[in-house]
Amino acid sequence: MTMAANTQTLLPQLLDKHQAQLMKDWLARQRAAGAPADSQGEERIRQFILALRQGASAGRFDDITGSEWAQAREALEEISRERGLKGSTPNETATFVFSLKEPLFTLLRQECGNDADRLARETWQVTQLLDKLGLYTVEVFLRSREGVISRQQEELLELSTPVVKLWEGILALPLIGTLDSARTQVVMESLLQEIVASGAEIAIIDITGVPTVDTLVAQHLLKTVSAARLMGADCIISGIRPQIAQTIVHLGVQLDVISKATMADAFGVALRRTGKAVVDRRKTGAKPKNGDFASAENGE
Numbered sequence: 001m002t003m004a005a006n007t008q009t010l011l012p013q014l015l016d017k018h019q020a021q022l023m024k025d026w027l028a029r030q031r032a033a034g035a036p037a038d039s040q041g042e043e044r045i046r047q048f049i050l051a052l053r054q055g056a057s058a059g060r061f062d063d064i065t066g067s068e069w070a071q072a073r074e075a076l077e078e079i080s081r082e083r084g085l086k087g088s089t090p091n092e093t094a095t096f097v098f099s100l101k102e103p104l105f106t107l108l109r110q111e112c113g114n115d116a117d118r119l120a121r122e123t124w125q126v127t128q129l130l131d132k133l134g135l136y137t138v139e140v141f142l143r144s145r146e147g148v149i150s151r152q153q154e155e156l157l158e159l160s161t162p163v164v165k166l167w168e169g170i171l172a173l174p175l176i177g178t179l180d181s182a183r184t185q186v187v188m189e190s191l192l193q194e195i196v197a198s199g200a201e202i203a204i205i206d207i208t209g210v211p212t213v214d215t216l217v218a219q220h221l222l223k224t225v226s227a228a229r230l231m232g233a234d235c236i237i238s239g240i241r242p243q244i245a246q247t248i249v250h251l252g253v254q255l256d257v258i259s260k261a262t263m264a265d266a267f268g269v270a271l272r273r274t275g276k277a278v279v280d281r282r283k284t285g286a287k288p289k290n291g292d293f294a295s296a297e298n299g300e
Contacts, residue, residue, distance in 0.1 A: 009125055010111055011056040011104075015049060018107050023049060025103035033095045044096075048075045061129045064136060076133060080140040084148065093141045097134040101127070163194040169201045170270045171233075172263065176209030184220040188227045195231045202270040203228050206263045208239030218253040225257050234258075234273070238266035 015022065023045055030041065051072035058068035076097070083093045104126055112119035164172045173191055177183075191203060205224065210217065225235040237259040240248075248255065260266040271277055 009056065009059060009061070010108065010122055011126060011129075012053055014104070014107050014111060015053040015056065019049060022103050022107065025106070026100050029099040029102060030096065033092070033099055044075070044079055048072065048079075051075045056129075061125050064129070064132050072133065073136065076137045077140045080137050081144045084141050084144040088141075090138050090141055094134045094138050097130055097137055101130055104130075163190050165194075165198060165200075166204070166267060167271065167274075167276065169199070169274050170204070170267070171195065171198065171200045171202070172204040172206060172267075174206040174209065174263075177211075179207075179210055179217045179220050181220070184223060187220075188224050191224065192227055192231055195228060195233045200233050201274055202236060203233050204236045204238055204263060204266045204270060206239045206266070207237060207244075208241075208263070210239070210244075213240075213244045213247055215251050215253060218248065218251070218255065222255065222257075225255075236260060236266040236269055238263045 023042070027042060027045055030045075051069075051074075055064070055069040055072050058066075060066060060068060064073065079096055080093055083096075105123060108119060108122050108126065112122060162174070164174070166172050171191070171194055173187065175187065179187070191205075194200065195203065205221065207213065207221070213221075221237065225237075228235050235257055237255065237257055238261070240259050240261060258266075258269065260269060
């Protein structure tokens with residue numbers, strides 16, 4: 001059933017005449033539903049009643065997307081965002097609007113008296129309006145929560161792809177978890193930024209924590225390697241377990257990059273390629289100089 005664009009209703013007069021009583025009853029029902037008892041909640045109710053009065057004065061109940069309902073939408077958006085950040089559920093958030101029904105219906109019965117037809121018409125109009133406003137609140141709430149989740153995912157991606165400086169000119173990028181397109185982009189950006197900042201010559205990409213390597217993951221690795229080469233750094237892939245090696249062979253993927261079983265092996269290759277070496281002074285018999293690392297076993 002589609003209502004006319006403009007409808008005569010008791011709602012504006014009802015909100016003017018019984019605003020104080022309506023606020024009291026509505027607040028009581030929200031408290032019963034578990035809403036926090038604070039002055040901010042009371043102010044939210046007052047603001048929404050004023051916004052509801054403004055929208056209802058236009059007499060349009062079939063569409064809340066118009067300018068006459070802009071103030072009401074803004075009030076609901078602010079409430080939804082606040083409750084979303086506080087961890088409220090969609091049901092708890094929608095209760096803000098739906099708990100207004102009973103106080104309004106009580107006032108409508110008082111105003112309409114024995115006029116059953118008018119009461120039914122007014123009740124139907126108010127029900128449609130509050131249902132639309134309640135659903136709008138849930139939609140905004142869900143969009144807000146999705147935004148929070150999206151930001152958290154981005155932060156987790158950044159935290160899960162740390163670029164570590166192992167030695168002068170040598171970086172390591174340990175990967176843990178699935179490597180998809182979105183994460184590959186984060187990996188490449190983090191690695192390339194660190195290559196530029198440190199002037200690294202070699203980057204070790206360790207995939208010990210990557211559970212599986214299929215054709216798509218291999219392509220993502222190759223993209224990262226290619227991007228690093230364009231920035232002047234060679235890559236070494238470490239952490240290729242026997243199962244992953246067999247999978248890569250069966251897939252016929254050509255990685256075209258140096259690979260080692262462990263990061264320690266890859267680090268050794270990186271040191272040799274940069275003209276550096278780690279010397280065990282205990283085997284050579286040389287005494288450590290000032291500033292050198294001493295042997296913990298010898299207590300030096």
